[in-house]
Amino acid sequence: MVQLPTQSYPPLSPRQTLPTMYDLPSDNPEEPGLPDEFHFLQPLLLFLTFQPTNWSPELVFSACDLNLYYSVTHPQWYKRPDWFGVVGVPRLYEGQDLRLSYVVWQEEVSPYVVVELLSPGTQEEDLSRTVSTPGNPPTKWQVYEQILRIPYSIIFSRYTNELQAFHLLGGHYVPMNLVDNRLLMPELGLSLGLWQGSFREINRLWLRWMTLEGELILTPEEEAITAQEQAVTAQERAVAEQERAERLAARLRELGVDPDELE
Known part of the structure; x- marks a missing residue:
């Protein structure tokens, strides 16, 4: 009998073997619906005005209340930012489909900026006051800073209108200073600032994207x-x-x- 030579194959990458966005849910059955109307309108305004000038629109993606899967070893673990923006990935998943979730090991690009809106039910974790216990998922702060290494993490309270911002430097988040009431992000060609005005007929202090010079980036309605x-x-x-x-x-x-x- 002739002995056929054995052939070895390179190990498959996580992208090929782990669940994709089609396998991972976008909704948590334990959290039906959004917590309040502000958590819908504020992320929507960020979504409509996130237009990085240093990137082609075809390579910009942002999402509101979408599950963000981050762990290769624990593929069911996720965080759900109120809003996050990514540059360097196609607007559509693999250039052809709307995303059900954002799965980092499939996208191979982490978010560039994440925004959390404080609410009574989540503020302890959003403010990094919770501690991860062995065997349980890490905290949001740990995921954003240590695992995904997201360059900018923003926290905004609609109750106090307080804006807190952190920039990843040397592997750790350090507080950012506001310049003319704005956070400058030159890598994106944008700034993120507080704006008093009317959005969807609600007049209040909103968080929205602007140019580096402080000019408002208009929503489609404002452009019209x-x-x-x-x-x-x-x-x-x-x-x-x-x-x-x-x-x-x-x-x-x-x-x-x-x-x-x-x-």
Whole structure:
């Protein structure tokens, strides 16, 4: 009998062997629904205005209240940030599908910035006051800082309007200072600031994305209003110019000059 040579294969990567987003749920049955209306509107405003100028829109992804799976050794463990943004990944999963969850070992890119909105039920963990016990999932702070190494972690309280921000330096989060009431993120070409204004007919202090110079990044609704206002202004300017030309022509005729004969 002829002995066939054995062939060895390289080990499969976690991307090939671990669950994908199609296998991991996006909703937790123990947490039905969102906790309050602010936790819907504030992440939505962040979602609509997150437009990094240093990245193509096709390589920018952000999500609200989406499960973030982070552990290769514990593939069922996840955190659910109120909002997070990623750069360097396709807008669609593998360029073709809406995401059910964000699975780091499949995406191979960690979020770049994460925002947590304080609420009575989660503020202890959001503020890093909880301690992980052996055998249980790590805390949010541990995941964001030590496992995913997310460059920017932001915490905002709608009750006190307090904004806390941390930047990953030397492997640890250090507090960030606000510049003109904004957090500068030059790697994204953006700043994150507090803005008093009306969003979805609710006037309050909101957290929203701006340019590095502090100009508001407009939502689609704001862009439509601005375009309409500019169109009206242009039309009014054209009417004013036409009326001015007609007054000038009338004055010339009074002086015995035919304006049609003038070059």
